[in-house]
Amino acid sequence: MGDNVYKSLQNTPNMLEYDSFCSQFSWENEYDNFEGLPGGGINIAHETVDRHANGHLRNIVALRWIQKDSSFKDFTYTDLKVQTSRFANVLEKLGVKKGDTVFSLTGRIPALYFSALGTLKSRAIFCPMFSVFGPEPCFQRLNKGKAKVLVTTKKLYEKKIKSLLNRLPLLQYILLTDVEQDIDKIALSLSKLMGEVSDDYVIKNTKPEDPALLHFTSGTTGMPKGALHVHKAVLTHYVTGKYVLDLHPGDIFWCTADPGWVTGTSYGIIAPLVNGVTNIIDEEEFNAKRWYSILEEHSVNVWYTAPTAIRRLMRIDFNPLEKYDLSRLRVIHSVGEPLQPKEVIWGQNTFKIPICDNWWQTETGGIMISNYVSIKVKPGSMGKPLPGIEAAIGEIEGEKIRLLTKPGEQGHLLLRSGWPSMFRTYLDEEERYQKCFKGEWYITGDLARKDADGYFWFVGRADDIIKTSGHMVGPFEVESALMEHLAVAEAAIIGKPDPIIGELVKAFIVLKPGVEANEQARLDIKGFLRKKLGPAVAPKEIAFIESLPKTKSGKILRRLLKARELGLPEGDTSTLE
Numbered sequence: 001m002g003d004n005v006y007k008s009l010q011n012t013p014n015m016l017e018y019d020s021f022c023s024q025f026s027w028e029n030e031y032d033n034f035e036g037l038p039g040g041g042i043n044i045a046h047e048t049v050d051r052h053a054n055g056h057l058r059n060i061v062a063l064r065w066i067q068k069d070s071s072f073k074d075f076t077y078t079d080l081k082v083q084t085s086r087f088a089n090v091l092e093k094l095g096v097k098k099g100d101t102v103f104s105l106t107g108r109i110p111a112l113y114f115s116a117l118g119t120l121k122s123r124a125i126f127c128p129m130f131s132v133f134g135p136e137p138c139f140q141r142l143n144k145g146k147a148k149v150l151v152t153t154k155k156l157y158e159k160k161i162k163s164l165l166n167r168l169p170l171l172q173y174i175l176l177t178d179v180e181q182d183i184d185k186i187a188l189s190l191s192k193l194m195g196e197v198s199d200d201y202v203i204k205n206t207k208p209e210d211p212a213l214l215h216f217t218s219g220t221t222g223m224p225k226g227a228l229h230v231h232k233a234v235l236t237h238y239v240t241g242k243y244v245l246d247l248h249p250g251d252i253f254w255c256t257a258d259p260g261w262v263t264g265t266s267y268g269i270i271a272p273l274v275n276g277v278t279n280i281i282d283e284e285e286f287n288a289k290r291w292y293s294i295l296e297e298h299s300v301n302v303w304y305t306a307p308t309a310i311r312r313l314m315r316i317d318f319n320p321l322e323k324y325d326l327s328r329l330r331v332i333h334s335v336g337e338p339l340q341p342k343e344v345i346w347g348q349n350t351f352k353i354p355i356c357d358n359w360w361q362t363e364t365g366g367i368m369i370s371n372y373v374s375i376k377v378k379p380g381s382m383g384k385p386l387p388g389i390e391a392a393i394g395e396i397e398g399e400k401i402r403l404l405t406k407p408g409e410q411g412h413l414l415l416r417s418g419w420p421s422m423f424r425t426y427l428d429e430e431e432r433y434q435k436c437f438k439g440e441w442y443i444t445g446d447l448a449r450k451d452a453d454g455y456f457w458f459v460g461r462a463d464d465i466i467k468t469s470g471h472m473v474g475p476f477e478v479e480s481a482l483m484e485h486l487a488v489a490e491a492a493i494i495g496k497p498d499p500i501i502g503e504l505v506k507a508f509i510v511l512k513p514g515v516e517a518n519e520q521a522r523l524d525i526k527g528f529l530r531k532k533l534g535p536a537v538a539p540k541e542i543a544f545i546e547s548l549p550k551t552k553s554g555k556i557l558r559r560l561l562k563a564r565e566l567g568l569p570e571g572d573t574s575t576l577e
């Protein structure tokens with residue numbers, strides 16, 4: 001795909017040439033772009049909000065909140081400073097101390113953003129939850145995270161939280177965003193409290209290593225673990241906002257993720273604000289026409305979304321450029337799952353700019369491997385490591401790592417530990433945390449390969465890998481091939497135990513609308529795959545299903561498909577969409 005895609009675009013990219021930029025890059029130099037606190041130290045809320053509100057960006061729109069009815073409200077950096085300072089004062093008044101945890105359970109409403117940044121100002125730890133969680137997943141997280149305060153709405157409180165209170169002795173206050181008066185001694189009106197405190201707040205000394213954010217992740221396996229991040233993580237958010245998302249002064253940025261998923265916090269709150277641009281928040285869920293209208297009406301320049309959304313947009317039978325003026329769109333990024341070559345090519349044909357895939361995870365706190373506007377995009381590749389990040393492929397041999405350096409060799413995706421937004425522990429599970437590291441390497445739990453040009457290619461989660469007749473099969477390669485068949489809308493594969501070949505490859509397929517799920521379709525797809533992948537790797541079994549089980553952030557839950565197939569317990573399904 002086109003070399004240096006930026007040639008025709010209006011802004012010069014912040015990173016002009018990848019290799020020379022990497023050789024000069026230093027985290028220390030980037031750190032110097034921060035102001036720091038007057039008394040020393042660094043605080044995310046100061047760098048994202050107060051610094052700008054005290055400077056020349058004071059009247060720039062920081063948050064544009066698009067409501068369900070499509071009307072919108074703007075909050076400047078000055079407004080944001082006031083609201084977050086009030087929230088920090090409310091916490092202080094309620095006796096919340098440094099290191100206590102404040103949770104949220106709301107939709108994407110302004111109070112969520114005020115409380116996230118206000119909590120960081122007060123040096124308490126913020127943990128956002130998806131508002132669609134049921135009571136039990138809320139309980140698990142509030143309990144494990146020792147929540148002291150929860151910000152939520154009256155309806156969510158009554159429906160999901162009230163019945164849990166007797167099991168959550170540490171939870172002292174529920175701050176309701178949509179009532180004028182307190183309901184009782186615990187459930188208080190947030191607006192009333194905000195009205196009673198000063199809009200001035202001096203952030204106290206915050207050390208780079210002070211905890212800031214807690215994100216629960218079950219990944220695609222197992223029970224939720226609490227990944228803890230520190231204030232210094234803002235350095236990764238700043239650097240990736242600048243060099244990956246290529247944010248420029250005056251940009252309008254839209255990250256479609258909910259803050260309940262780490263992407264919606266790192267990039268739906270922190271990265272755009274620390275780079276001083278305008279951040280779009282849409283209260284509503286996915287809707288193709290609404291999304292295109294937002295891109296047009298709000299002149300979005302930089303858009304960060306996910307493969308599930310892209311696949312849904314691909315199903316719409318019109319060309320957006322014929323109906324919408326998207327000429328302001330300069331950069332599109334995607335994260336969360338592999339972006340199939342077909343999807344990258346669709347993006348290029350549809351938007352006339354490539355969709356840049358990038359890779360990271362809750363534990364890394366920010367983007368680690370990415371395509372950039374200034375490198376050639378290879379469809380299907382996650383791209384190259386962020387400047388300042390060393391990524392490698394390796395084998396785990398007991399307590400040691402053996403690096404695999406030949407191009408194309410497949411192994412564990414490793415990162416040299418020590419980047420600013422690296423998680424600092426799994427809450428109360430230090431042993432589990434330590435197991436993620438061997439020597440200087442962090443083991444990501446993903447398998448990948450690196451080609452001769454230094455691009456990384458996703459193979460699969462280490463725990464999703466299938467061993468069939470002695471072959472190691474990554475779900476991604478089979479699913480990519482499946483997606484190339486014209487009848488296939490979505491697909492996932494699992495390994496099913498087989499007495500002869502170890503595991504057999506089984507595919508679950510969602511067919512495109514109008515395609516009939518019959519024997520002919522099955523034979524046709526099987527034949528197509530045998531030709532493409534060879535008989536050893538091609539799925540031996542094919543099942544047609546209505547939809548694939550996915551997490552709320554759009555990841556296919558292969559382990560759930562497997563558990564259902566084998567009649568095993570489904571395990572933690574709290575993140576199931």
Ligand code: AMP
Nearest residue numbers: 335336337338358359360361362446458
């Ligand atoms: P989470 O912590 O929920 O964001 O999940 C992180 C995991 O999502 C990674 O470890 C990968 O397995 C997967 N993932 C994220 N981005 C990508 C990508 N661009 N390509 C392939 N897999 C991805």
